[in-house]
Amino acid sequence: MIQMQTAPRAAEAAKPSRNMHLIQVTPDVACIQNVMVNLYFVGHNRPGADWVLIDAGLPYSAQGILRAAERHFGAGARPRAIYLTHGHFDHVGGLRELAEFWDVPVFAHELELPYLTGLSSYAPPDPNVGGGLLAWISSLYPRGPIDLGRRVNALQADDLPYLDKWRWIHTPGHTPGHVSFFREQDRLLIAGDAFTTTKPESLRAQLRPQSGVYGPPAYFTSDWASAWSSVQRLASLHPAVAATGHGLPMKGAELEQDLQTLARDFDRLAVPRRGRYVLQPAVADKTGVVYLPPAPVNALFVGALGLAGTAGAVALYYGLRRRNKSPRTAERGAPAFTRITATSGGDQPDAA
Ligand SMILES: [Zn+2]
Numbered sequence: 001m002i003q004m005q006t007a008p009r010a011a012e013a014a015k016p017s018r019n020m021h022l023i024q025v026t027p028d029v030a031c032i033q034n035v036m037v038n039l040y041f042v043g044h045n046r047p048g049a050d051w052v053l054i055d056a057g058l059p060y061s062a063q064g065i066l067r068a069a070e071r072h073f074g075a076g077a078r079p080r081a082i083y084l085t086h087g088h089f090d091h092v093g094g095l096r097e098l099a100e101f102w103d104v105p106v107f108a109h110e111l112e113l114p115y116l117t118g119l120s121s122y123a124p125p126d127p128n129v130g131g132g133l134l135a136w137i138s139s140l141y142p143r144g145p146i147d148l149g150r151r152v153n154a155l156q157a158d159d160l161p162y163l164d165k166w167r168w169i170h171t172p173g174h175t176p177g178h179v180s181f182f183r184e185q186d187r188l189l190i191a192g193d194a195f196t197t198t199k200p201e202s203l204r205a206q207l208r209p210q211s212g213v214y215g216p217p218a219y220f221t222s223d224w225a226s227a228w229s230s231v232q233r234l235a236s237l238h239p240a241v242a243a244t245g246h247g248l249p250m251k252g253a254e255l256e257q258d259l260q261t262l263a264r265d266f267d268r269l270a271v272p273r274r275g276r277y278v279l280q281p282a283v284a285d286k287t288g289v290v291y292l293p294p295a296p297v298n299a300l301f302v303g304a305l306g307l308a309g310t311a312g313a314v315a316l317y318y319g320l321r322r323r324n325k326s327p328r329t330a331e332r333g334a335p336a337f338t339r340i341t342a343t344s345g346g347d348q349p350d351a352a
């Protein structure tokens with residue numbers, strides 16, 4: 001866990017972070033790319049201006065987000081609140097540390113609270129959906145819950161404190177309490193994972209983003225009918241700019257055309273051909289997940305394959321180790337392996 005008892009010094013805060021890249025979407029909305037997920041600063045970067053954070057990045061990203069905020073808004077920058085589109089691990093990674101350090105409230109939909117207050121884990125990810133490595137390894141992703149206790153608040157209807165002129169829209173399907181944020185005056189949409197602008201299951205697409213509208217990350221979507229309705233609801237707003245949880249911001253005619261196509265042909269373009277939640281959704285209420293469709297045979301097969309692969313690798317390792325241990329060196333008591341000492345200067349994670 002990251003300990004942030006004191007703010008980074010000014011010089012430290014001014015250092016660019018390898019894992020945080022800022023894209024100015026509008027004069028008062030900045031997209032922060034945290035490796036392969038986005039979070040947002042909403043507010044003008046002038047002294048004393050109010051701002052909020054939307055979503056909180058990957059695990060261990062708190063220090064990097066803090067530095068990015070101080071570079072953007074100035075030393076000692078502190079948002080008025082943190083809003084969440086949803087609580088998946090790649091959107092709440094820095095949340096607890098940042099909320100405590102800044103001492104600010106967190107807001108999420110009431111159906112998302114079980115996963116943020118220690119009540120329930122999310123429905124298990126589905127590695128059967130295909131599409132790339134990020135789906136294949138999705139069984140390994142944390143699915144919570146985290147526990148923010150009383151710091152997290154349910155969003156109230158028609159009320160977004162500190163986000164003047166914005167409204168939230170319930171866009172379930174990817175998660176039960178997923179929300180999107182929309183500002184009518186410039187038709188700017190922050191869509192979270194309701195839809196994305198990169199192929200979210202593919203690692204290659206994440207590393208080399210190309211524009212285009214895609215469905216929600218399939219491995220973590222547990223109700224496809226609701227996800228389709230949510231995309232239709234967002235498409236009916238005809239956003240001029242869409243800033244999503246994964247991929248680059250999109251705008252204009254290309255966005256309009258792609259989003260309308262996705263809303264119309266969601267079953268063909270976004271819903272996987274097979275998967276645990278394709279025929280039946282996971283069911284959740286205010287206490288969390290209450291029903292899961294049975295895991296398909298494929299998931300069991302994938303799991304068994306993973307276990308068999310791991311067991312094979314361990315057996316191979318010990319087999320090679322035994323072969324390499326010659327009788328002469330064993331007699332002399334010489335070390336069978338040379339110890340390799342780690343040198344300094346390697347890549348350090350963003351936060352200690
Ligand atoms: Zn998600």
Ligand SMILES: [Zn+2]
Nearest residue numbers: 088090193245
């Ligand atoms: Zn995501």
